[in-house]
Amino acid sequence: MLSSSSSSRVLAQVTVKLYHAKFSGMEYDWQYFNQRGTIQFCLNNCEADAELSTTEESASPKLIEANYWxxxxxGxxxxxxxxxxxxxxxxxHIEKPFFHIFNGRSRMWGFLFDRDEDGYIFGQSVQAHLPTSATQDSQMKVRKSPSKHSGRAPSVRSERSTISRFEKFGFLNASAATLAPQASPEHKPRPPMMGLSTSIISLxxxxxxxxxxxxxxxxxxxxxxxxxxxxxxxKVITELQTHASLVPEALKRKEFFNNLRSGIKRLGPATVRSGRS
Structure with missing residues (x-):
């Protein structure tokens, strides 16, 4: 949606939640900036007029250093x-359909959209006006949060029309005030299991x-x-008895159990029952 004012022209706008993170660390620790409203991608009016005057038919279009905001x-x-x-x-950078990030001068910023569709339309508009070169992309260290451990609390997104997409990315619920990946809980050693006895088995x-x-x-x-x-x-029992002269000794051998297993497979589960139907 486009609109204009006396000072700037709005190229795109949508409702978002604002997040920020420090540059340090291997992974960004995203924190909620406690601000929610309508984000506007704006172009100063003087630059917008110059941009509109430059057409594809121009032989040598003038380079415009547009001032975007x-x-x-x-709301x-x-x-x-x-x-x-x-x-x-x-x-x-469109890290996820519902979460876009970009670098500022002192920190990283992130937009969390209510719907994937809103993020797609807004991101297309921004990237169309702010093309990034391959050199910039290589210099910019965009560290993604692991999809298996990052997530958002239900309060981050009041409505979610594409639940299947959310599950597709494998996100888990996290605290309401952060998008940081959750640390896996420490595994405590299990206590030794108690031995079974007839006293703890009910009839x-x-x-x-x-x-x-x-x-x-x-x-x-x-x-x-x-x-x-x-x-x-x-017949199976006879074969087992023939296999070894002493049945107790045969039970200690691996071959006995292999033969027993083979006999069970040949008979099938139906023959285990008695002759009654």
Whole structure:
């Protein structure tokens, strides 16, 4: 949306929250600037008139050193809450569709948009008027916050029409006053697990247990199974008994368990049950 005033021409405007961060550190510690309103991307009127007079048909267009501004106005009173004269070395970077950053003279600044669509339209307008060269981009150290740990509290964005996009970037909720990546909690050593005993295992409720069948070692070390087990299991047990002369010794060997596993796979889960349907 374009508008004009006596002192400047508004090239784009949208509602944002203002953030700032110091230059130091490997990652920017974004802090809320406690300002929210309508951000305006402005061009001084005298420069705007000169820019409009320069057309593509001009043989040698005059280079215009336009004076661009960001102005944050209160949504109700229209009072200017914050103003920023964009320096020549400014690099406007769209870090996320809803979060744009740029460098000032003493710190970094960031715009947090309510909707991705607003950020896209505003960013396109700014980058169209402030083209950045590859040299500037290489000199400008834009350190992104890790997407897995950075985030925003629900209060940062009152409405979010594109929840799926938010989840796509893998953002987690953070404190309301910062966009800084959250430090991972320290992992405390787990206490040693207590050994299991019959005293801490409760018995099943009455009439809640249905016995289908069982197979295992008897008191004398011989494999026993209950009545009603599918006859195919007897064949598996016979093969296991043939494999080793002493079943207890065979149980200690890896081959025994491999054979048992192979037999179970051959029979399938259906044959584990008794003959009843």
């Amino acid at each position: 960001f102005r944050l106005r209160d 109700l009173s229209g009072k200017i809450l914050w103003a920023f004269s964009i320096p020549e070395e400014c690099v406007y 099943p409720q009455t009439n809640s247990f249905l016995h289908i069948g069982h197979i295992g070692l008897g008191r004398d070390g011989v494999i026993e199974c209950s009545e009603g087990i599918n006859p195919s299991w007897s």
